[in-house]
Amino acid sequence: MRPDNRTPEQLRPVTIQREFMPQAEGSALIQVGDTHVICTASVEERVPPWLRGKGQGWVTAEYAMLPRATGERTQREVTRGKATGRTQEIQRLIGRSLRAIIDLKGLGERTIWVDCDVIRADGGTRTASVTGAYVALADAVRHLMDKGRIKKNPLRDYLAAVSAGIVNGDHVLDLSYAEDSVAQVDMNFVMTGTGEMVEIQGTAEDTPFPREGLTRMIDLASNGIAELVDHQRKVLDGFLP
Numbered sequence: 107m108r109p110d111n112r113t114p115e116q117l118r119p120v121t122i123q124r125e126f127m128p129q130a131e132g133s134a135l136i137q138v139g140d141t142h143v144i145c146t147a148s149v150e151e152r153v154p155p156w157l158r159g160k161g162q163g164w165v166t167a168e169y170a171m172l173p174r175a176t177g178e179r180t181q182r183e184v185t186r187g188k189a190t191g192r193t194q195e196i197q198r199l200i201g202r203s204l205r206a207i208i209d210l211k212g213l214g215e216r217t218i219w220v221d222c223d224v225i226r227a228d229g230g231t232r233t234a235s236v237t238g239a240y241v242a243l244a245d246a247v248r249h250l251m252d253k254g255r256i257k258k259n260p261l262r263d264y265l266a267a268v269s270a271g272i273v274n275g276d277h278v279l280d281l282s283y284a285e286d287s288v289a290q291v292d293m294n295f296v297m298t299g300t301g302e303m304v305e306i307q308g309t310a311e312d313t314p315f316p317r318e319g320l321t322r323m324i325d326l327a328s329n330g331i332a333e334l335v336d337h338q339r340k341v342l343d344g345f346l347p
Contacts, residue, residue, distance in 0.1 A: 108285065110139070114278045117268070117330050118230075122241055122341045131218075132245030134341075136238030139282060140228035145238035147246035150217040163213030165243065167200035169193055169235060171224040196232045197222075199305065203236050203265060203296045204243055206304045212260030218246050229269070229283035233294055236267035237334050244338075244345050261346055264299025266334035270323040272315060279326040291315050295327035299335040299346075 112118070118139030127133035132147035153164050170193065173179045183189050189197075200222060220243055222235035243261075250256045269281045272291040286292055293308030308323075339346070 108273075108278065108282075110282060114276055115326055115329060117280045117333055118282065120334065120337050122238065122337055124241060124245060124341055130242070130246075131249040132242040132247070134238045134241040134245070136234050136241070138230055138234045138237075138280070140226060141224070141230050141234050142226040143231060143234045143238050144223045144225060145235065145242040146221045147239075147242040148219045148221070149246055149250065150219060153215050153217055157215070159215075161215065162210040163215060164210065164217045165201065165204045165208060165213070165220065166217065167197045167204065167220040167222065167239060169197040169200060169222045169224075169232075171227060171231065175224045175227040196235065199232060199296070199307070200236055200239055203267065203304050204239060207240075207261060207263045207265045207298060208243070208247075209260040209262060212256065212258055213247075213250075214256055216250075216255075218243060227283070229281050229286040233267035233269050233280075233296075236265065236296055237338070240265040241338055241341060244342050248345060259346070263302075264335045264338055264346060265296065265304065266299070266331045266338065267294060267296040268327050268330040268334060269294050270326045270330070272319060272323075277319065277322045277326060279330045291319065291323070293320075293323055293327075295324070295331065297328065297331045299332075299339075301328055301332070 121137045123135040126135040130146040131149045134145045220239045224231045271289040273285045273289045290312040296304040
């Protein structure tokens with residue numbers, strides 16, 4: 107059994123609370139075990155300079171972790187003067203992933219900023235951020251449609267993310283920090299609700315692993331993401347079929 111008594115193919119308990127930040131056009135608090143992330147989506151009626159006049163919108167993301175989201179305090183990045191490489195990597199991942207499932211032309215010439223703030227971290231903060239960010243983005247799109255600012259839903263599919271890896275020789279889904287920190291292989295998968303791949307990030311932390319191991323992790327991730335999408339579908343009241 108795993109440290110938290112889960113089976114290898116079992117997700118940590120997942121809850122998603124919509125409209126957690128009522129000031130934002132879209133928001134969600136996602137809890138995946140002891141990893142908690144606040145995601146907000148803010149609409150801005152303009153696009154970056156390089157997109158002006160091109161008849162399409164933009165979706166981008168920022169990511170941050172509170173100083174005591176972990177066991178020891180980490181310094182706020184704003185006091186360092188710039189974001190760390192890890193932060194830049196994660197926020198680019200979130201932005202790329204969201205842009206993969208939205209029709210930017212259908213969004214019109216506006217930007218949706220998605221902010222993911224980790225308030226409690228126990229592994230899988232980037233994957234929880236992607237999953238929660240989608241819910242916040244969907245509600246921001248719903249807001250635009252309700253206000254008549256766009257006529258057609260530009261979202262093409264659901265989107266979620268989960269980790270899978272090899273820990274003590276076992277292939278497991280949704281690694282907590284206790285597992286992540288000792289994993290022989292750690293991978294992150296972003297997929298659509300219809301099971302298509304958006305992005306795979308992974309590395310062998312200890313020793314190389316066979317191709318069959320990748321297949322097993324893809325199967326674990328596919329099943330986990332299907333379960334996460336079911337959570338999204340329920341909390342969004344069927345906004346997409």
